[in-house]
Amino acid sequence: MLGRERIRTLLREALRQCPAGADGDIYLTATEQALTRFANNRIHQNVAHQDAIAHVRVAVGKRQGRAVTNNLSETGLADAVRQAAEYARLMPEDPEFPGLPEPAPAQSVAAYDGATADCDADRRAAIAGMVCHKAADLSLDAAGFCRTGATELAVVSTLGADAYHAGSFSGLLITARSDDSAGWSKGGGWRMDAIDGEALADEAIGKAVRGRNPQDLDPGEYPVVLENYAVDDMLEALSFYGMGAQMVHDGRSWMSELHGKPAMSPLVSIYDNGLDPDGWPVPFDAEGVPRQRVEIVADGVVKGPVHNTYTAARAGVGSTGHQRGATGGPTATNLFMRPGDRTTEDLIASVDRGLYITRFYYTRLSHNRGCVMTGMTRDGTFLIADGEITTPVKNLRFTQSYVEALAGCQGLSDTAHLNLNEAGVAMHVPAALLGSWRFTGQTV
Amino acid sequence: MDPLIATALDTARARGAEYADIRLVSNREQRIVVRNGVVETMTADESVGLGIRAVYQGAWGFASTRELTIAAADLAAGQAVQIARASASHNGSGQTAARLLGSPVASRGSYTTPISIDPFTVPLDDKLSLLLEADREMAAVPQVTARMANVVFIREERTFANTEGALVTQTIYEAGGGVQATAVGNGETQRRSYPQSHGRQQGCAGWEYVVAMDLPGNARRTAEEAAELLTADPCPSNIDTDLIIDSSQLALQIHESCGHAVELDRALGDEAAFAGTSFLTPDLLNDYRYGSEQVNITADSTSATGLGTFGWDDEGLSAQATDIIRGGQFVGYLMSRESATRLDLPSNGCMRASSWNRIPLIRMTNVSLEPGEWTLDDLIADTDDGIYLETNRSWSIDDRRYNFQFGTEVGREIKNGKLGRLLRNCTYTGITPEFWRSCDAVCGPQHWQLWGTPRCGKGQPGQIAHTSHGASPSRFRDVRVGVMR
Numbered sequence A: 001m002l003g004r005e006r007i008r009t010l011l012r013e014a015l016r017q018c019p020a021g022a023d024g025d026i027y028l029t030a031t032e033q034a035l036t037r038f039a040n041n042r043i044h045q046n047v048a049h050q051d052a053i054a055h056v057r058v059a060v061g062k063r064q065g066r067a068v069t070n071n072l073s074e075t076g077l078a079d080a081v082r083q084a085a086e087y088a089r090l091m092p093e094d095p096e097f098p099g100l101p102e103p104a105p106a107q108s109v110a111a112y113d114g115a116t117a118d119c120d121a122d123r124r125a126a127i128a129g130m131v132c133h134k135a136a137d138l139s140l141d142a143a144g145f146c147r148t149g150a151t152e153l154a155v156v157s158t159l160g161a162d163a164y165h166a167g168s169f170s171g172l173l174i175t176a177r178s179d180d181s182a183g184w185s186k187g188g189g190w191r192m193d194a195i196d197g198e199a200l201a202d203e204a205i206g207k208a209v210r211g212r213n214p215q216d217l218d219p220g221e222y223p224v225v226l227e228n229y230a231v232d233d234m235l236e237a238l239s240f241y242g243m244g245a246q247m248v249h250d251g252r253s254w255m256s257e258l259h260g261k262p263a264m265s266p267l268v269s270i271y272d273n274g275l276d277p278d279g280w281p282v283p284f285d286a287e288g289v290p291r292q293r294v295e296i297v298a299d300g301v302v303k304g305p306v307h308n309t310y311t312a313a314r315a316g317v318g319s320t321g322h323q324r325g326a327t328g329g330p331t332a333t334n335l336f337m338r339p340g341d342r343t344t345e346d347l348i349a350s351v352d353r354g355l356y357i358t359r360f361y362y363t364r365l366s367h368n369r370g371c372v373m374t375g376m377t378r379d380g381t382f383l384i385a386d387g388e389i390t391t392p393v394k395n396l397r398f399t400q401s402y403v404e405a406l407a408g409c410q411g412l413s414d415t416a417h418l419n420l421n422e423a424g425v426a427m428h429v430p431a432a433l434l435g436s437w438r439f440t441g442q443t444v
Numbered sequence B: 001m002d003p004l005i006a007t008a009l010d011t012a013r014a015r016g017a018e019y020a021d022i023r024l025v026s027n028r029e030q031r032i033v034v035r036n037g038v039v040e041t042m043t044a045d046e047s048v049g050l051g052i053r054a055v056y057q058g059a060w061g062f063a064s065t066r067e068l069t070i071a072a073a074d075l076a077a078g079q080a081v082q083i084a085r086a087s088a089s090h091n092g093s094g095q096t097a098a099r100l101l102g103s104p105v106a107s108r109g110s111y112t113t114p115i116s117i118d119p120f121t122v123p124l125d126d127k128l129s130l131l132l133e134a135d136r137e138m139a140a141v142p143q144v145t146a147r148m149a150n151v152v153f154i155r156e157e158r159t160f161a162n163t164e165g166a167l168v169t170q171t172i173y174e175a176g177g178g179v180q181a182t183a184v185g186n187g188e189t190q191r192r193s194y195p196q197s198h199g200r201q202q203g204c205a206g207w208e209y210v211v212a213m214d215l216p217g218n219a220r221r222t223a224e225e226a227a228e229l230l231t232a233d234p235c236p237s238n239i240d241t242d243l244i245i246d247s248s249q250l251a252l253q254i255h256e257s258c259g260h261a262v263e264l265d266r267a268l269g270d271e272a273a274f275a276g277t278s279f280l281t282p283d284l285l286n287d288y289r290y291g292s293e294q295v296n297i298t299a300d301s302t303s304a305t306g307l308g309t310f311g312w313d314d315e316g317l318s319a320q321a322t323d324i325i326r327g328g329q330f331v332g333y334l335m336s337r338e339s340a341t342r343l344d345l346p347s348n349g350c351m352r353a354s355s356w357n358r359i360p361l362i363r364m365t366n367v368s369l370e371p372g373e374w375t376l377d378d379l380i381a382d383t384d385d386g387i388y389l390e391t392n393r394s395w396s397i398d399d400r401r402y403n404f405q406f407g408t409e410v411g412r413e414i415k416n417g418k419l420g421r422l423l424r425n426c427t428y429t430g431i432t433p434e435f436w437r438s439c440d441a442v443c444g445p446q447h448w449q450l451w452g453t454p455r456c457g458k459g460q461p462g463q464i465a466h467t468s469h470g471a472s473p474s475r476f477r478d479v480r481v482g483v484m485r
Helices: A006-013 A074-090 A121-137 A197-210 A226-239 A243-251 A308-316 A344-349 A402-407 B003-012 B070-091 B097-101 B125-138 B207-213 B215-229 B245-260 B339-340 B376-381 B432-437
Strands: A021-040 A042-060 A063-069 A143-156 A161-175 A180-188 A218-224 A270-272 A294-298 A333-335 A353-367 A374-385 A388-392 A396-401 A410-422 A424-443 B019-037 B037-054 B060-065 B108-112 B144-164 B167-186 B188-194 B199-204 B239-245 B297-300 B323-325 B367-369 B385-397 B404-415 B418-424 B426-431 B438-440 B448-458 B463-471 B474-480
Touching: A006 A021, A006 A042, A006 A143, A006 A161, A006 B376, A021 A074, A021 B070, A021 B438, A042 A074, A042 A121, A042 A143, A042 B070, A042 B215, A042 B376, A074 B019, A074 B037, A121 A161, A121 A197, A121 B070, A143 A197, A161 B418, A180 A197, A180 A353, A180 A374, A180 A410, A197 A374, A218 A226, A226 A333, A226 A353, A226 A402, A226 A410, A226 A424, A226 B297, A243 A308, A243 B297, A243 B438, A333 A410, A333 B463, A344 A388, A344 A424, A353 A396, A353 B167, A374 B385, A374 B404, A396 A402, A396 B188, A396 B404, A402 A410, A402 A424, A424 B404, B003 B070, B019 B097, B019 B125, B037 B070, B037 B097, B097 B339, B097 B463, B108 B426, B125 B144, B125 B167, B125 B215, B144 B215, B167 B207, B167 B215, B188 B215, B188 B297, B188 B376, B188 B404, B199 B448, B207 B215, B215 B404, B215 B418, B239 B376, B245 B367, B245 B385, B245 B404, B245 B432, B245 B448, B245 B463, B367 B385, B376 B418, B385 B426, B404 B432, B426 B432, B432 B438
Parallel strands: A042 B060, A063 B037, A218 A353, A333 A424, B108 B167, B239 B385, B367 B463
Antiparallel strands: A021 A042, A021 A143, A042 A063, A143 A161, A161 A180, A218 A424, A270 A294, A270 A333, A353 A374, A353 B385, A374 A388, A374 A396, A396 A424, A410 A424, B019 B037, B019 B144, B037 B060, B144 B167, B167 B188, B167 B199, B239 B474, B297 B323, B297 B367, B385 B404, B404 B418, B404 B426, B426 B474, B438 B474, B448 B463
């Protein structure tokens, strides 16, 4: 950990290199991560890495230039500021560039746990060992990882921005496999002690045991109960293919012609909140703008999108604090789907003939209108018959509009699960019962 | 030897490592993106650091640092061994580095990508002018609502050394560029890209590589095709028909359904939790018909301009070309020292790390379909009823690399040996070995092109590799098309 004072001093000193008449800001991300990876019931990769990256921006009137460096020495940062200033001088003007954002205080949010950040290799190896032994006892192969670490984010600008946040992270991901089946589980968050490793191991192993001898199933349309892992995939896709204002402006978003319309079931409400400690909190964005809670979908009606300073100025609204990285458009990365009032078992019980899906794999956009995605089921796909999970089935390919699928949402579980990915994207989602899902193929 | 390297390797040995290697990497990257007439991004990135791998009792540890000091290297080396000990404590003993890694590697030398013009010496004005001119050309088409033109240039200096005596230095250059137009209208959104999708075409090359693309000269046509697609007929729905797949789309087909499938770490289960496994298990090596006799696929890390071209891989193995599929038979894997040893084979040098702070993984180099003998005109004339597909739009494949589905930006109907009407929203789907066995014609070397895929994800922590794939247009019989809604 570099610490707030050291970062502040480094960045303020570097920004002295901004030429007269120019403004500058530096977005710094510093990460220390250790990850113990296992496969075939042994640890096969075990790594620790750290990096600190300064994203420098210098604005001269309507021109801006950028430079990025991981050389945090006095000369390294100063060179980056000078490089960005030189680029700004050479750039053509951007008439819509609103300038750097005025500083605003970000709310402090607890997201750092020292025990998680400092977890050592022996503890991670012990957790991996526990998972592998449980799997081996049932003649299964376990694969996955246990990771821990911490991230510091800071934004300092010549206009007075002075934002700092430290967050820890942890994750345990498990795949248990037999010759013809697999199960999956994943837990994570900013506190490692919130992860129940034994329960996650049992969850993945239980699926692999139950999934043996999968049967063929004809492709077609079926009602589905999606575990939270599959719902996580849906929200990630809806985020990256359309919750940002730049994509909406360009006509590339699924939202583009749906704003204000009831495109989804009234059961569906989705919002972004970077301040909720049940997610993976990040209280400000890469421009130092405080994160706002943004309603993306409220009771089925499309609201969104999220903004950065640039898109907000163009739309005549305030930035919602969603500039994720130094470049690219605004992105929603701390999403919550409002849970329902039914248990997952109740959702299953209401299906006469359908499928229970653990998660999706390799999902990609087929068409942006309606967010049509194709992908595969993976690691636990089962037939539901007469309200009960019965036969395991071979993995299926689907081609399905995620917006249309959520229009047919018939129920949500009353509990939600945090899915935190490696890139710091956090989705807090329940399980879902969807009236129809279009399966278009089956694998071998 | 650099004292920093010597210190790190000495420390690793002194702490008990049976084997250690170190990579020092200095990466410089320049990216310029023009979006809708505005220079959205013009940035200079640099990243410097070192990573150390160590083996203790046959188990691995890795640590890295961005601080290039002897003290930091010493600390990282000690941490790598400490982590390897933690791995060993779980795995148990009984393994040695020699049994793990096979024959020692003691390569020596240096390598630099052959280029004509160092892209970092080209004035920024020249790069901006090229992109802004391309943008203006696309802006002339009124239905186009989003335009993007970009270039990227990379120079990476790498030094690799190990405790077996290897010491190699490399300077790798990459250059890339592309344009993309999105048109909206008629209740549709359509995109067209040049030279290929996913932003750009990229190769290990200099500035001359981007100049040769002639982005301004192709931008207007690209935008016009995006607009034309808005009123094109949709791809026929859920029928089986013959496909001629263009070189760039076929490159991604090779990447997904062959390149990943022949990564030996996947086949052995090491990637089971993330990227998945492979249907090409070791018992099938040299005893499995992967494709038709027309299908010959090689992995060649010496191909000119390939993103998988280098002097040595990140374990110090020399660049080389090896057969993967020969006459349709599965004959080779992409391998590391450790995985090859498990099959009692020598590594073919496919270990690559995306950065100083990532471990090398088995990655594709330049995995390419060898050219056949057809001309494209003759192949189209020989096809009674089918679709010609160009430029990838979407891609998905299952975790064993069997069931795939791709979408393309453009389709063109083939009727009675002639290209016909334009088709939009084209997709095709299949099962990998069935698909490659249906290949009955491959076009000749005059149509063969090497395509860069600079965004290949794998590993945990995640890594993005730069790979290339060569192909010429090829025909596949009775493929299912038109899976959309």
